Amino acid sequence: MRITFLGPPGSGKGTQAERLSNEFKIPHIATGDILRNSIRKDTPIGKRVKSYLEKGTLVPDDIILELLLAKLEELENFLLDGFPRTLHQAERLEKTIPIDIVVLFQISESTIISRLTQRRICPSCSKVYNLTTDQPKVNEICDKCGTSLIIREDDCEATVRKRLKVYKEETFPLIEYYSKKCVLKYLDAEGDSNIVYQRIKQLLLKNDSFEV
Numbered sequence: 001m002r003i004t005f006l007g008p009p010g011s012g013k014g015t016q017a018e019r020l021s022n023e024f025k026i027p028h029i030a031t032g033d034i035l036r037n038s039i040r041k042d043t044p045i046g047k048r049v050k051s052y053l054e055k056g057t058l059v060p061d062d063i064i065l066e067l068l069l070a071k072l073e074e075l076e077n078f079l080l081d082g083f084p085r086t087l088h089q090a091e092r093l094e095k096t097i098p099i100d101i102v103v104l105f106q107i108s109e110s111t112i113i114s115r116l117t118q119r120r121i122c123p124s125c126s127k128v129y130n131l132t133t134d135q136p137k138v139n140e141i142c143d144k145c146g147t148s149l150i151i152r153e154d155d156c157e158a159t160v161r162k163r164l165k166v167y168k169e170e171t172f173p174l175i176e177y178y179s180k181k182c183v184l185k186y187l188d189a190e191g192d193s194n195i196v197y198q199r200i201k202q203l204l205l206k207n208d209s210f211e212v
């Protein structure tokens with residue numbers, strides 16, 4: 001089964017993808033994590049993409065496609081989080097490996113801003129926390145690896161607003177694209193994380209190709 005999570009920044013794609021991937025043993029491919037790791041390791045790709053992530057704009061399609069398509073061709077099942085994000089990316093993906101289900105995370109802008117200003121991440125293992133809804137056991141320290149948590153550079157309010165604008169301009173057209181292909185499922189992404197997770201499982205279990 002090939003699934004992609006589509007939705008604005010802070011809608012909970014990463015949180016839910018990690019949980020689904022762990023429960024159903026589906027490889028979770030998060031473009032944002034791959035890019036941030038490249039930046040941290042100062043790889044040639046990392047050097048090329050750093051300024052885009054800092055500004056909250058999209059990394060050019062050619063870089064993303066080069067990074068992702070070869071990796072996906074090797075996998076039978078996968079769960080994509082943050083890809084595709086432009087019509088061009090979606091069309092190239094469709095030619096290579098068509099997607100079975102696209103889950104669209106629907107959420108208000110005020111919830112997004114409040115979630116992202118409270119988000120903290122571990123710079124070492126990438127685990128995500130929230131100071132209101134998902135706190136670490138010890139203040140601002142990662143439960144998994146003991147590293148001090150940080151605020152993601154693109155989580156300041158001005159950059160979050162820029163990312164939302166980019167989402168509306170560049171990613172919104174994918175809703176119509178996938179709706180016409182009859183693979184789009186609408187998810188109410190508001191509310192408690194456990195409830196959202198149950199909603200996702202219900203959506204997926206209605207699909208014949210999703211096996212438990």
Ligand code: AP5
Binds near residue numbers: 009081134196
């Ligand atoms: P990326 O890392 O993909 O960022 P994003 O899509 O903006 O999504 P986020 O990671 O901000 O949010 P999320 O929906 O995963 O929410 P999360 O679960 O963390 O991309 C970053 C950048 O990389 C882009 O701006 C771009 O530059 C580049 N990029 C990436 N992919 C690209 C592509 N395909 N093409 C071009 N450029 C690309 O949750 C957010 C917070 O809320 C957390 O604190 C969490 O704990 C909390 N939370 C989650 N669910 C709930 C809930 N139900 N209730 C309460 N709190 C919750």
